[in-house]
Amino acid sequence: xxxxxxxxxxxxxxxxxxxxxxxxxxxxxxxxxxxxxxxxxxxxxxxxxxxxxxxxxxxxxxxxxxxxxxxxxxxxxxxxxxxxxxxxxxxxxxxxxxxxxxxxxxxxxxxxxxxxxxxxxxxxxxxxxxxxxxxxxxxxxxxxxxxxxxxxxxxxxxxxxxxxxxxxxxxxxxxxxxxxxxxxxxxxxxxxxxxxxxxxxxxxxxxxxxxxxxxxxxxxxxxxxxxxxxxxxxxxxxxxxxxxxxxxxxxxxxxxxxxxxxxxxxxxxxxxxxxxxxxxxxxxxxxxxxxxxxxxxxxxxxxxxxxxxxxxxxxxxxxxxxxxxxxxxxxxxxxxxxxxxxxxxxxxxxxxxxxxxxxxxxxxxxxxxxxxxxxxxxxxxxxxxxxxxxxxxxxxxxxxxxxxxxxxxxxxxxxxxxxxxxxxxxxxxxxxxxxxxxxxxxxxxxxxxxxxxxxxxxxxxxxxxxxxxxxxxxxxxxxxxxxxxxxxxxxxxxxxxxxxxxxxxxxxxxxxxx
Amino acid sequence: xxxxxxxxxxxxxxxxxxxxxxxxxxxxxxxxxxxxxxxxxxxxxxxxxxxxxxxxxxxxxxxxxxxxxxxxxxxxxxxxxxxxxxxxxxxxxxxxxxxxxxxxxxxxxxxxxxxxxxxxxxxxxxxxxxxxxxxxxxxxxxxxxxxxxxxxxxxxxxxxxxxxxxxxxxxxxxxxxxxxxxxxxxxxxxxxxxxxxxxxxxxxxxxxxxxxxxxxxxxxxxxxxxxxxxxxxxxxxxxxxxxxxxxxxxxxxxxxxxxxxxxxxxxxxxxxxxxxxxxxxxxxxxxxxxxxxxxxxxxxxxxxxxxxxxxxxxxxxxxxxxxxxxxxxx
Numbered sequence: 001x002x003x004x005x006x007x008x009x010x011x012x013x014x015x016x017x018x019x020x021x022x023x024x025x026x027x028x029x030x031x032x033x034x035x036x037x038x039x040x041x042x043x044x045x046x047x048x049x050x051x052x053x054x055x056x057x058x059x060x061x062x063x064x065x066x067x068x069x070x071x072x073x074x075x076x077x078x079x080x081x082x083x084x085x086x087x088x089x090x091x092x093x094x095x096x097x098x099x100x101x102x103x104x105x106x107x108x109x110x111x112x113x114x115x116x117x118x119x120x121x122x123x124x125x126x127x128x129x130x131x132x133x134x135x136x137x138x139x140x141x142x143x144x145x146x147x148x149x150x151x152x153x154x155x156x157x158x159x160x161x162x163x164x165x166x167x168x169x170x171x172x173x174x175x176x177x178x179x180x181x182x183x184x185x186x187x188x189x190x191x192x193x194x195x196x197x198x199x200x201x202x203x204x205x206x207x208x209x210x211x212x213x214x215x216x217x218x219x220x221x222x223x224x225x226x227x228x229x230x231x232x233x234x235x236x237x238x239x240x241x242x243x244x245x246x247x248x249x250x251x252x253x254x255x256x257x258x259x260x261x262x263x264x265x266x267x268x269x270x271x272x273x274x275x276x277x278x279x280x281x282x283x284x285x286x287x288x289x290x291x292x293x294x295x296x297x298x299x300x301x302x303x304x305x306x307x308x309x310x311x312x313x314x315x316x317x318x319x320x321x322x323x324x325x326x327x328x329x330x331x332x333x334x335x336x337x338x339x340x341x342x343x344x345x346x347x348x349x350x351x352x353x354x355x356x357x358x359x360x361x362x363x364x365x366x367x368x369x370x371x372x373x374x375x376x377x378x379x380x381x382x383x384x385x386x387x388x389x390x391x392x393x394x395x396x397x398x399x400x401x402x403x404x405x406x407x408x409x410x411x412x413x414x415x416x417x418x419x420x421x422x423x424x425x426x427x428x429x430x431x432x433x434x435x436x437x438x439x440x441x442x443x444x445x446x447x448x449x450x451x452x453x454x455x456x457x458x459x460x461x462x463x464x465x466x467x468x469x470x471x472x473x474x475x476x477x478x479x480x481x482x483x484x485x486x487x488x489x490x491x492x493x494x495x496x497x498x499x500x501x502x503x504x505x506x507x508x509x510x511x512x513x514x
Numbered sequence: 515x516x517x518x519x520x521x522x523x524x525x526x527x528x529x530x531x532x533x534x535x536x537x538x539x540x541x542x543x544x545x546x547x548x549x550x551x552x553x554x555x556x557x558x559x560x561x562x563x564x565x566x567x568x569x570x571x572x573x574x575x576x577x578x579x580x581x582x583x584x585x586x587x588x589x590x591x592x593x594x595x596x597x598x599x600x601x602x603x604x605x606x607x608x609x610x611x612x613x614x615x616x617x618x619x620x621x622x623x624x625x626x627x628x629x630x631x632x633x634x635x636x637x638x639x640x641x642x643x644x645x646x647x648x649x650x651x652x653x654x655x656x657x658x659x660x661x662x663x664x665x666x667x668x669x670x671x672x673x674x675x676x677x678x679x680x681x682x683x684x685x686x687x688x689x690x691x692x693x694x695x696x697x698x699x700x701x702x703x704x705x706x707x708x709x710x711x712x713x714x715x716x717x718x719x720x721x722x723x724x725x726x727x728x729x730x731x732x733x734x735x736x737x738x739x740x741x742x743x744x745x746x747x748x749x750x751x752x753x754x755x756x757x758x759x760x761x762x763x764x765x766x767x768x769x770x771x772x773x774x775x776x777x778x779x780x781x782x783x784x785x786x787x788x789x790x791x792x793x794x795x796x797x798x799x800x801x802x803x804x805x806x807x808x809x810x811x812x813x814x815x816x817x818x819x820x821x822x823x824x825x826x827x828x829x830x831x832x833x834x835x836x837x838x839x840x841x842x843x844x
Contacts, residue, residue, distance in 0.1 A: 009687065017687070017695065018680045022646040024703060028716040037566050059677035060607040067604025070597040084522055110554055110662070114573075117657040117669055121650065130676065133653055137669050141596040144550035151549055155526035164533040168559045181561040184572055404561075450562045457559075486532060503527075511522050 015056040020049070020126035037122040041187035043259075044252035048125030051247050054239035055131070062134065065232075066141070073145060073229045080222045081152040087511050090218040090286040092157075092504035093495055097284050098223070099159045099349040100276065101211055102150050104176050106143040107167040111180035113139035115191055122188040128247075131240045135196075138233040145229070149222040156507075157500050159348040159491030169463070169485055171397070171454045172276075172340070172347060178404045178451060179273050183266075185447070189248060190262050196241030198266035202307065204234060205299040206274050210281045213289045249314035256315050261443070267319035268436040271328075272403040278333040279340070282362065283354060291365035296329040321436050324412055330366055331410055334374040339408050341381065342393040348487050350495035353382040373415050390494070396455040396478070401430040402437035402448055409433055425449065537586075550595035552586050554662045575660045578725040580784055580791050585661030587783045590776050599670045603677070606768055610681065613761040614688055622758045623688040630755040631689055637747065637817045638763075639686050639698035640708055644739065645679035647715035648672075651731045655724045664728075667776060671732065674769060681765045688762060707816050710809035725784070726798050732777050734802035737836065738810055740770040741829040747817050774836065782840040795842050803833060803844070 009017065026034050038045065057065075079085075089095075116136035123129045154160040167173055183194035199207075212227030214220075248255045278292030289295075308318040341351040354362065359378065362370045381391055397406035411417040412435075421432040425445045432438040441448045457463050458478040461470035465483040469475065482489070490499045529535070533553040534544040544552075560572050570577060575585065582588070594602070617623040626634075652672035659665050686695040702708050714735070721727040744767045751759045760767075785792040807830060814822035837844045 009692070014687075017683050017692075021695075021699070022642055022679045022683070024643060024699070026716045026719065028713040029720050034716070034719045040566070058680050059603075059673060060611055060680070062673075063600055063603040063607045063677070066600045070600055074597060082521065084524060107554070107556070111556075113669070114555075114657065114665065117653055117665070117672075120672075121653040121657045126646075129650075129653075133649075133669075133672055133676070136653075136656065137596065137673055140550075140666055140669060141600075143554070144546075144595050144597065147549050148546055151531070154531060155528055156524070158527070161528060161532045164531065164553050168556045177556070177559075178561045181572060185562040185564040185566075187566060447562050447565070452559045452561050454559075507524050510524065 011056065015053065015058065018058050019053070019130050023126035023129075031124070035122060035124045037188050038124055041189050041258065043189045043248055043255050045124070045248075046251055048127070050250065051125045051127040052243060053127050053131065054243040055236050057134065057236075069229050069232075070141075073225055074148075076225045077149055077152075077222055080225075084507075084511060085221055086153055086156055087504070087508050088219045088221075092500050093284065093286050093350070093352065094218045094220065095153060095157045095500055095504075096159075096349040096351075096495070097211075097214060097218075097280055098150055098153055098220075099157075099491070100280055100284065101223075102146070102154075102160050102163045103166060103170065103173050103348070104276065105211075106146045107163070107173070108176050108180050109139050109143035109146065111184060112195055113137070113143065115180070115184045115195060118184065119188045119191055128240075128244065131236075131243075135237050135240060138237065141233065142230055145226045146223075149226045152222070156503065158488050158498075159350075159500075161488065162348070162486040165486050166348065169454070170348070172406075174399075174404045174452070174454055175276075176273055178402075179269055182269070182447075189244075189258075192241065192244040193259060193262040194266040194269075196237070197245050198263065198270050200234070200237045201241040202267055202304055203270040203274060203300070204238065205303070206295055207277055208234065209299070210277055210285075210289060210292075210295060214281065214285045217287045217289050218285060245311070245316075246314070249311075249316065253315075260316060263316065264320040264436075265440050265443075268321040268434075268440070269403060271321060271325050272400075272405055272433070272437075275332045275336045275405065278329075279336040282333040282365070283337040288361065291362075292333045293329045293365060296325070301326060324434075324436070327412060328409065330369040331373075331415060334362075334366075334370065335408050335410070338374070338377055338381075339406060342391055344390065344392055344493040345394070346481075346492070348485075348491040350491070350493065350498055350500065352495040353378055353385065369415065385494070396458065398431060399453045399455055400433035400437050401451055401453070402432060402440045404451060404453060405433055407431065407433045545593065547590075547593035547595050547598065551589075551662050551666065555660070555665070573660055577658050577660065578723050579794055580723075580725040582660075582784065582787050582791075586663045587787065588661065588664045588780050589783070590663065590667045591779045592772065592776055594667060594670055594776075596666075596670075602772075603674070606765055607677070610765040613764055614684060617758060617761055618688055623762065624690045626689055626758055627755045630751055630759070631691065631694075633747070633751060633817065634685070634689060634759070635691055635694040635698060636701070637813065638682060638743065639691070639695055640702040641739075641743065642679040642682040642686075642695075643699065643702045644711065644715060644735075645675045645682065647718065648731055648736065649675040649679065651718050651721075651727055654719075655728055659724045659728075664780065667780075668728070671773070674773070678766055678769065681763075685762050707812040710812060714805055714809045728777075728780070729795065729798040730802040730805075732773075733781060733836075734799060734806045734833065736770070737774070737777075737833045738803075738806050738826070738829050740766065741832055742810065742814060742826065743817070744770060746825050746829070750818070778836055778840050781837070781842060785841045792842060796837075796844060799837055799842060799844055803830065 025031055113136050116132045116139060120129050120132035120136055123132060150160060168177065183191050186194065212224060215223035215227060245259065248259055281289065281292045281295065308316065340347055344351065359375060363375065384391055399406055407420060409419050411419040419434060421435060421438040423430055423438055423442060430441060432441065454463055458481065461477050463478065463481065463484050464470060465480055468480065495501055529541045530544040534548055535541040537552055538544065555573055564570065564572060649672050652668045652675060656665050656669035656672055659668065683695060686692065702712060718727060718730055721730065744763055748759055748763060781795060785795050807826060810826060811823065814826040818825045834844050
């Protein structure tokens with residue numbers, strides 16, 4: 001009689017059988033040829049088996065949960081669209097939040113999808129590989145559901161229809177593009193710190209909460225449902241980013257200075273990227289959730305401090321930029337909105353001067369800075385606009401060589417002075433918005449001399465619509481930027497008097513009155 | 515009988531996004547697959563060259579010798595964007611898991627005859643490592659290929675292969691053969707019968723041209739392996755021991771039947787683009803087929819004894835027919 005005793009597998013043991021037990025060390029091809037990228041950044045890994053799986057999800061369970069979520073999500077999107085849900089948002093200015101979001105976010109989620117595929121291919125350990133490939137397909141989910149949720153808005157409002165074309169051409173989208181291009185062209189470990197940790201863990205709440213809560217506060221059930229549905233994915237992504245940091249730090253003490261440099265760099269780069277999210281919170285949401293300053297205090301100062309306290313046992317210090325971001329939280333959103341207001345011909349979304357009660361809200365939320373520095377500027381613009389003298393800055397901006405944002409932030413400690421930095425590399429002068437960006441450049445000049453800055457490239461004849469003859473004698477560089485961007489003029493300039501404003505009012509009347 | 519329910523109708527300004535209207539040649543509604551796929555990958559104005567491959571752009575068509583006038587011609591006939599894919603897999607895993615539960619409950623799996631188990635242990639269980647190899651190779655294509663049409667479909671194929679490796683593992687666990695999983699891994703690493711196949715799988719892991727890898731992995735190797743195991747061997751085991759194995763390998767069989775439609779459509783579109791592609795694909799298929807046949811021959815012999823060569827030849831004919839249908843002379 002067969003006396004074999006059935007073995008019962010524990011959950012962890014079973015998950016190990018389902019993942020890392022599938023892998024083997026190759027012998028017909030050397031491991032360093034199969035995984036060629038794990039060494040060159042200087043990170044030392046001695047034992048990939050020490051990787052603690054941050055979550056244990058086999059594919060059958062993954063498909064089951066994700067299919068349930070997708071079924072619900074698309075049922076809600078269909079119902080929202082069928083019932084003209086776009087007319088139930090607070091007011092038509094909200095559409096501009098969606099324009100900003102569609103231009104800036106799905107294209108970056110797509111880069112995350114590709115980037116995590118790359119890391120999933122390059123990591124030696126089966127544990128991190130599986131977690132990264134799962135995150136990769138999750139990121140496909142995110143950019144696709146975001147596009148699907150905004151698709152119906154695009155049928156009714158201007159400025160969303162060319163997001164795919166504009167993602168690589170539009171000047172103000174260049175900061176986000178450079179962020180992800182920078183991460184994806186770095187090695188696999190830096191990518192994990194940049195996206196997995198700095199972006200998905202340290203800063204994700206400041207990106208995610210404002211857009212999704214903003215959608216919920218403003219009656220946009222489509223975007224809200226997409227956000228809530230993505231929440232459990234994001235929770236997995238956060239644990240992956242944190243595990244990756246801990247794993248690197250536990251593997252070898254030599255990894256600490258490298259990881260610290262990456263944390264400093266990517267927290268700063270992320271902070272710069274989030275200035276436009278803050279502007280959206282303070283200026284663009286008709287119904288505000290909280291001020292950017294309050295969000296920064298909760299999600300960065302408090303939660304971030306707790307996180308870095310937790311990491312202190314590995315020797316990690318709070319990011320170098322920590323203090324500067326705290327000072328800047330009272331300024332950057334105002335500077336950004338004023339910057340966009342001044343470029344009415346160059347953005348596919350509308351701007352406006354806040355209404356009197358909104359100006360009062362800003363005064364209350366920014367007692368140290370708003371009345372002193374920014375209200376006078378906005379009131380001046382308002383007066384000029386009403387007098388038929390709307391301010392329009394037609395010049396090319398100066399951009400930071402690292403973060404590519406237009407140089408518009410103030411000198412630390414002096415809100416009345418603009419901050420400029422420069423350095424000379426191989427006889428050429430490069431400009432920066434801050435000490436942090438300058439330092440990032442000086443650490444890796446060969447990388448950052450490559451930055452594509454559209455205000456420079458346009459003057460070199462590199463930003464022209466297809467078919468332009470740059471050698472023609474009457475050629476003027478940059479004269480056809482709107483065609484190059486495929487920008488719909490109806491989508492730009494002032495919200496007041498715009499087609500969106502008129503259509504929304506008329507359609508809402510049609511839907512609510514007899 | 516239909517009811518005349520009314521909703522408020524508002525005339526939209528446009529039907530779809532500009533890039534899709536230009537692609538379709540008209541402003542008309544686009545499918546969710548198109549919205550989720552077409553023209554989304556950046557193609558210009560990259561900021562930096564990869565530090566890990568400075569001779570290429572971040573996304574670079576020159577990473578393959580295949581050329582395409584339009585990389586989005588490599589469409590997926592299943593129209594899998596994430597939602598459609600995960601719903602399809604959700605349904606498949608539900609049925610497959612129900613089969614496992616039933617087999618466990620009725621003791622069909624643990625009670626599977628010893629001779630049957632021996633074949634499963636020796637031939638089927640090592641294939642979880644082949645699936646893992648396919649997972650690695652498809653993640654390479656998902657990472658470095660050009661255009662979202664091919665990158666997303668291979669990202670999903672990569673996860674499918676992880677799922678298949680896990681369903682094979684579950685088969686071993688269901689048959690109460692946990693030790694056999696360890697033995698199968700040993701065999702994969704050391705037994706002569708598997709070394710040719712492992713050698714080939716590892717060679718694929720260092721192939722540089724992602725499209726060549728697509729041909730070798732997804733068309734040739736899987737195109738021979740799946741019919742060999744999940745049709746031919748399955749039929750033979752069912753004839754001897756009843757249909758339990760069909761239940762416990764259901765996912766792989768359904769997956770393969772569906773997956774070939776996509777693989778063949780990709781090859782067909784690439785071959786149709788230009789004659790150089792067609793010649794290159796023919797060359798790659800011939801090489802990958804020859805190598806696959808060589809390394810699968812001992813596995814076929816292990817599974818079918820003296821008839822191994824003849825069975826393998828049958829599945830080679832099937833593969834040739836697929837290539838011919840995709841317009842590639844072999």
